Amino acid sequence: MADDEQSGASSDLAASIADTEGGTGCGTKGDARGDVLMADAEGDLGGTPIADTEGDSSAADGEKGGIGLDDGRQGGASFASGGRRESREDAVGSVRDGDADVRNARIWLQLDKLRPPKLVEPRKRKKKDRHARTRVAFFRYSYYDIAFKYFVEQVLDADFVSLPEPTKRTLERGTLNSNDFVCAPFKHILGDFIDALESGADVIVQFAGPCRLGYYGELQESILRDMGYEFEMLNFATLTGKPLADYIGVCKKKVNPDLSVPHGVRGMLAVFKMIECLDEANDYYLANAGFEVEAGSFDRALSAYHGAMRAAVTERDIADAQRNGLEAMKALPTAKPVDPVRVGIVGEYFTAADATSNLGVERKLLTMGVELHRMLNMTNRNLRYNEKNLRAGISDYVKFDMGPTSSMTIAAAKRYVDEGFDGVVHLKSSGCTPEIDCVPVLQRISREASVPMLFLSYDSQTSDTGLDTRLEAFYDMIARRKKVLL
Amino acid sequence: MTEAYLGIDTGSISTKGVVIDEDRTIVARSYLWTEGNPMQAARRVIEDLGSQIDHGAVQVQAVGTTGSARRLVGAMTDAAVVKNEITTHAVGTTYLHPDVRTIFEIGGQDSKIICVEGGIAVDYAMNTLCAAGTGAFLSSQAHRLGLEVEQFGDIALASKRPANIAARCTVFAESDLVHKIQMGYSREDIVAGLCKAVASNYLNNVGKGKKVAAPVVFQGGVSKNAGVVRAFEDALGMEVLVDADGHLMGAFGAALLAADAAPTAATKPFDFDVAEFEFKTREIECGKCTNHCEIICVYRDGEIIDAWGNRCEKGAVKTAR
Numbered sequence: 001m002a003d004d005e006q007s008g009a010s011s012d013l014a015a016s017i018a019d020t021e022g023g024t025g026c027g028t029k030g031d032a033r034g035d036v037l038m039a040d041a042e043g044d045l046g047g048t049p050i051a052d053t054e055g056d057s058s059a060a061d062g063e064k065g066g067i068g069l070d071d072g073r074q075g076g077a078s079f080a081s082g083g084r085r086e087s088r089e090d091a092v093g094s095v096r097d098g099d100a101d102v103r104n105a106r107i108w109l110q111l112d113k114l115r116p117p118k119l120v121e122p123r124k125r126k127k128k129d130r131h132a133r134t135r136v137a138f139f140r141y142s143y144y145d146i147a148f149k150y151f152v153e154q155v156l157d158a159d160f161v162s163l164p165e166p167t168k169r170t171l172e173r174g175t176l177n178s179n180d181f182v183c184a185p186f187k188h189i190l191g192d193f194i195d196a197l198e199s200g201a202d203v204i205v206q207f208a209g210p211c212r213l214g215y216y217g218e219l220q221e222s223i224l225r226d227m228g229y230e231f232e233m234l235n236f237a238t239l240t241g242k243p244l245a246d247y248i249g250v251c252k253k254k255v256n257p258d259l260s261v262p263h264g265v266r267g268m269l270a271v272f273k274m275i276e277c278l279d280e281a282n283d284y285y286l287a288n289a290g291f292e293v294e295a296g297s298f299d300r301a302l303s304a305y306h307g308a309m310r311a312a313v314t315e316r317d318i319a320d321a322q323r324n325g326l327e328a329m330k331a332l333p334t335a336k337p338v339d340p341v342r343v344g345i346v347g348e349y350f351t352a353a354d355a356t357s358n359l360g361v362e363r364k365l366l367t368m369g370v371e372l373h374r375m376l377n378m379t380n381r382n383l384r385y386n387e388k389n390l391r392a393g394i395s396d397y398v399k400f401d402m403g404p405t406s407s408m409t410i411a412a413a414k415r416y417v418d419e420g421f422d423g424v425v426h427l428k429s430s431g432c433t434p435e436i437d438c439v440p441v442l443q444r445i446s447r448e449a450s451v452p453m454l455f456l457s458y459d460s461q462t463s464d465t466g467l468d469t470r471l472e473a474f475y476d477m478i479a480r481r482k483k484v485l486l
Numbered sequence: 487m488t489e490a491y492l493g494i495d496t497g498s499i500s501t502k503g504v505v506i507d508e509d510r511t512i513v514a515r516s517y518l519w520t521e522g523n524p525m526q527a528a529r530r531v532i533e534d535l536g537s538q539i540d541h542g543a544v545q546v547q548a549v550g551t552t553g554s555a556r557r558l559v560g561a562m563t564d565a566a567v568v569k570n571e572i573t574t575h576a577v578g579t580t581y582l583h584p585d586v587r588t589i590f591e592i593g594g595q596d597s598k599i600i601c602v603e604g605g606i607a608v609d610y611a612m613n614t615l616c617a618a619g620t621g622a623f624l625s626s627q628a629h630r631l632g633l634e635v636e637q638f639g640d641i642a643l644a645s646k647r648p649a650n651i652a653a654r655c656t657v658f659a660e661s662d663l664v665h666k667i668q669m670g671y672s673r674e675d676i677v678a679g680l681c682k683a684v685a686s687n688y689l690n691n692v693g694k695g696k697k698v699a700a701p702v703v704f705q706g707g708v709s710k711n712a713g714v715v716r717a718f719e720d721a722l723g724m725e726v727l728v729d730a731d732g733h734l735m736g737a738f739g740a741a742l743l744a745a746d747a748a749p750t751a752a753t754k755p756f757d758f759d760v761a762e763f764e765f766k767t768r769e770i771e772c773g774k775c776t777n778h779c780e781i782i783c784v785y786r787d788g789e790i791i792d793a794w795g796n797r798c799e800k801g802a803v804k805t806a807r
Contacts, residue, residue: 164776165775165776165777167775167776167777167778168777168778169776169778439695440695443694443695446609446695447695447697450608452608452609452610455611465554468570469554469570469571469572469612470570470572470612472569472570472573473570473571473572473573473610473612474610476569476570476572476573476607477572477573477576477607477608477609477610480606480607481606481607481608484604484605484606485603485604485606485608
C-alpha cells in the first residue's frame with residue numbers, strides 16, 4: 001500500500017502528466033474573466049487542426065508537404081513538366097471539392113493550404129426583424145442566472161429567456177445528443193440549451209471554460225444545428241484575448257445592433273458587483289443554514305433574496321437587495337454550537353458549484369447540521385482569481401498550474417485542513433482530467449493532516465441513493481471523530 | 487424478561503440478521519439470500535430469528551436496519567435506527583475488536599475500506615462505479631467454472647502457483663480466465679488466481695491512497711473465502727483476521743446502534759409479527775411538476791406506511807405514521 005514516499009511519487013507523477021498536457025490538453029492559464037478558449041487536443045474532438053491558424057497551416061504545409069501523395073512542389077521528381085503539374089493541380093482541385101471526409105483527412109495530415117474545417121458550416125441566415133428585441137438565453141449554472149439575466153437586460157439590452165428548474169428530461173436529452181465520453185457538464189449544458197431553444201430563444205450564450213468546456217460552445221452549436229434548431233450562438237470563448245471592440249462587435253452583430261457601449265460597460269461593472277454579492281450571500285447561507293432553528297427558514301430567505309436580486313435594475317437596487325437579504329438571513333435564529341462540524345467543498349468548476357449537477361450535495365450536508373465552506377465560486381475563480389498567489393500557498397505540493405481549477409482545489413483543501421476543518425468533500429464530473437490529477441495530491445494532504453476526504457464523481461446519474469450512503473457515512477465518521485478524538 | 491435488540495442488514499445478495507441481548511452478545515443469527523426481493527428476505531430472516539429465541543424470556547425493544555434496502559426494511563419493521571452500512575460495520579467491528587486499525591469489507595456488490603484510530607473510524611472509501619472484484623464477480627466466475635462459490639476457498643488453498651488474472655475489469659478478467667483455462671492451467675491455480683485478483687483489485691482501487699495498518703479485520707461475504715484471505719495476507723505481509731460472525735457485522739452494528747438509541751415514546755417493542763402482515767411497494771410517478779419524480783410507496787396490508795423519492799414538498803405523500 002502507498003506509504004508517504006510512494007504517494008509523494010505518485011503525486012509527482014500526476015503533476016508531470018499534467019505538465020505534458022499543459023500545453024495542449026485541459027491544463028490552462030487562468031483568465032480574469034473566465035471565458036477562456038482552451039484548444040483541446042484530445043483526438044476524439046479533433047482539436048489540433050482547428051487550433052491552427054492559417055499561418056501555421058501554410059508553414060506546416062511547406063515542411064510536411066513531402067509526405068503527401070499529391071504535392072507537386074516537393075514530391076517533385078515525377079512531375080517535372082509544367083503542363084503535367086497543372087493537370088495535377090486540377091486533380092487536387094477536384095479532390096478539394098469532393099466530400100468532406102476526404103477534405104478533412106487531407107487537412108488533418110496538413111497536406112495543403114486549406115483553412116481548418118469549420119465545425120459549423122456557414123449558412124444563410126434568416127432575415128430577422130431589425131426592430132424586434134432579441135431573446136437571449138444562458139445555460140443553467142447554480143444561482144448565476146440572476147447575473148446572466150442582468151447582463152442580458154442591462155448590458156445587451158435584450159430579453160432574457162428565463163429557464164424553469166431543470167427536469168429529468170433536460171438531462172435525458174442532453175445525454176442523448178452528446179458523446180458518451182464527454183463530461184457531465186457538457187450534457188447538462190446541452191440539455192439546458194435545448195430547453196432554452198424550445199422556450200423561444202434566438203440567441204444562446206456560451207462562455208464556460210477554464211478547461212475543455214471552453215471548446216464546447218462550438219460543438220454544442222454544431223450538435224444543435226444538426227438537430228434542426230435555428231439560432232445564433234454568442235460564444236465568448238471564441239473572443240478570448242481579443243480587444244473589447246471585438247466583444248462589442250459580436251454582441252452588436254448577434255444580439256442588438258443598437259447596443260449602447262457606455263451603458264453596457266456600466267452594466268458590466270454592475271454584473272461583476274452582483275456576482276460578488278450573490279457569492280457573499282451564498283457563503284453566509286452555506287456556513288449557517290445547517291443550524292437553522294426552523295426547518296426551511298434559510299431556504300426561504302435565500303430564495304426571497306434571489307427574487308429581489310433578480311428584480312434589481314440599478315446599482316442601488318443591487319446594494320439594497322444585498323443589504324436586506326443579508327440582514328434577513330442574519331436575523332434568522334440558529335442553534336450553532338461553539339465548535340460545529342465544518343466541511344469544505346472543493347472540486348471542478350461546474351459540478352462543485354451547481355446543485356443540479358451534484359445532486360444537491362450541499363443541501364444534504366446542511367440537513368445533517370454541517371457548516372459548509374466553498375472557495376470555488378465565480379467571484380474567487382473568475383473575478384478575483386490569481387493563480388500565482390494561490391499556487392504560492394501550495395508550493396509544497398504543486399510546481400506549476402495543472403489546469404482550470406486544480407490550483408484552487410488544492411489551495412482550498414489545504415486551507416480547510418490548516419484551519420482545522422473536520423472533512424473535505426471533493427466533487428468532479430467523471431473523467432475530469434485536471435481534477436483527477438488533484439486526487440493524489442489531496443490524498444497526500446489528507447494523510448499528512450489526518451483530515452478525511454470524500455471523493456465523489458458524477459456522471460448523468462439521477463439516483464442519489466449511493467450518494468446518501470456515502471455522505472451519511474462520511475458525516476457519521478467525522479462527527480463521531482470530532483466528539484471522541486478532538 | 488430481558489431486553490434484546492434486532493439488527494437487519496439487507497444487502498444486494500444476502501440478508502443478515504442478529505438479535506443481541508442486554509450484554510451485547512449475539513443470541514440469534516440468520517443469513518439468507520436476498521434473491522432480488524428484500525422485503526421477502528427480511529421477512530424470512532425475522533421469522534428465522536424469531537424461531538431461535540424464547541419469546542417468554544426475551545423482548546426485542548428496538549430494531550436497527552442497514553444495507554442497501556435499509557429504508558424499505560426500516561419502514562417494514564418500524565425501525566428505531568436506519569443507518570448506512572459503512573457506519574454499522576465500523577460500529578460492530580470496533581465493538582468486537584477495539585484495537586482494530588483497518589477494516590476490509592467485501593460484499594456482494596460493493597466493497598469498502600475503513601481506517602480506524604483509537605476505536606473511531608477516521609477515514610473510509612467505497613468502490614465507486616464498478617462491481618469487479620466483489621462477491622458477485624466471484625459468483626459469476628464460479629458458475630463459469632462449474633463450481634459453487636463456497637468451494638473456492640479450499641480449492642484456492644491447494645494451489646502452489648496462482649495464475650495471473652487481470653481483475654481491473656470483469657470483462658478483462660473473464661477473457662483472461664477463459665484464455666488461461668484453454669491454455670491448460672489447473673483449476674486450483676485458476677481459482678487461486680481469481681482470489682488473488684480480487685485482493686489486488688481491492689487494494690489498487692478501494693484501498694488506493696489509504697494506509698493499511700495492522701490489525702486488519704476482513705469481513706463481508708467474501709471474507710468466508712479462505713483463498714482471498716490468503717491473497718490479502720500475501721499482498722500485505724500481515725495477518726488478516728476473519729471473525730466467525732464477520733458476515734453479520736453490519737447487522738450487529740445496526741443492533742448495537744438500536745440498543746444505544748434513546749427510547750422514545752414512539753418506539754414500541756418489536757414482536758416479530760411483521761411476518762403476518764402483507765407488505766407491498768408501488769412506484770408512482772409524481773405529476774405535480776415537470777420533473778416527474780418516481781415515488782416509492784410502502785403499504786402494510788393495503789395501508790400506506792411510508793413513501794420516499796420526491797424532491798420537493800409537492801410530491802409528499804401522506805402516510806399513516
